[in-house]
Amino acid sequence: MYGEPAWEIKTPVDELISTILSQNTNDANRDKAFTALRARFPDWEDVLESPVSDVVTAIRPAGLGPQKGPRIRNILETIQKTRGRIEIDFLRGLPPDEARAWLRELPGVGPKTAAIVMLFALGLPAFPVDTHIYRVTGRLGLRPANLTVEAAHDAMADLFLPEQYDTAHLNLIRLGREVCHARKPECPRCPLRSMCPYYRRLKHTVRKP
Numbered sequence: 660m661y662g663e664p665a666w667e668i669k670t671p672v673d674e675l676i677s678t679i680l681s682q683n684t685n686d687a688n689r690d691k692a693f694t695a696l697r698a699r700f701p702d703w704e705d706v707l708e709s710p711v712s713d714v715v716t717a718i719r720p721a722g723l724g725p726q727k728g729p730r731i732r733n734i735l736e737t738i739q740k741t742r743g744r745i746e747i748d749f750l751r752g753l754p755p756d757e758a759r760a761w762l763r764e765l766p767g768v769g770p771k772t773a774a775i776v777m778l779f780a781l782g783l784p785a786f787p788v789d790t791h792i793y794r795v796t797g798r799l800g801l802r803p804a805n806l807t808v809e810a811a812h813d814a815m816a817d818l819f820l821p822e823q824y825d826t827a828h829l830n831l832i833r834l835g836r837e838v839c840h841a842r843k844p845e846c847p848r849c850p851l852r853s854m855c856p857y858y859r860r861l862k863h864t865v866r867k868p
């Protein structure tokens with residue numbers, strides 16, 4: 660129903676910073692903040708020469724500036740110290756597990772952020788699981804109910820073929836945003852209702868008068 664969505668390919672560092680900005684906000688505000696940040700700092704190296712308050716100001720549209728600003732600066736500083744420059748394209752040549760481990764060593768980079776950078780900017784196989792995907796796959800019974808979010812990354816990677824990861828990730832998020840809402844899922848118009856145990860349970864719940 661949703662087809663194969665396209666996405667804007669960024670450099671791996673840009674994708675990493677954009678993903679940090681996306682936490683707890685929507686795509687439009689993330690993009691506004693990222694554009695403002697790049698306008699203020701055309702070279703990432705410039706961030707390290709400036710007060711962190713400049714980063715906080717630039718990323719205000721994304722919210723949580725006082726948390727995200729120092730995190731972004733720490734990440735860029737760590738990359739600079741480790742690699743001698745702010746660039747992580749070398750990760751493309753590493754086995755996926757090593758690339759993931761390297762990214763996870765960066766301050767504040769969790770499994771979802773690492774997987775997004777791998778999948779969408781490095782061309783490495785990884786399945787990012789956000790709050791929508793976690794909820795939808797739980798309702799659909801695509802993963803054990805009590806699996807942690809971190810473990811769900813591996814479960815989803817095992818479930819789909821690597822060439823399906825990007826489409827499955829983007830379309831599960833879209834389903835979660837548009838139909839399988841957290842509070843009131845719109846099951847009657849959901850294209851997956853015939854295979855959904857959550858919907859079956861709802862349908863067979865007999866309410867006594």
Ligand code: SF4
Nearest residue numbers: 839846849852855858
């Ligand atoms: S049928 Fe309902 S619970 Fe199941 S995936 Fe669709 S919207 Fe979500």
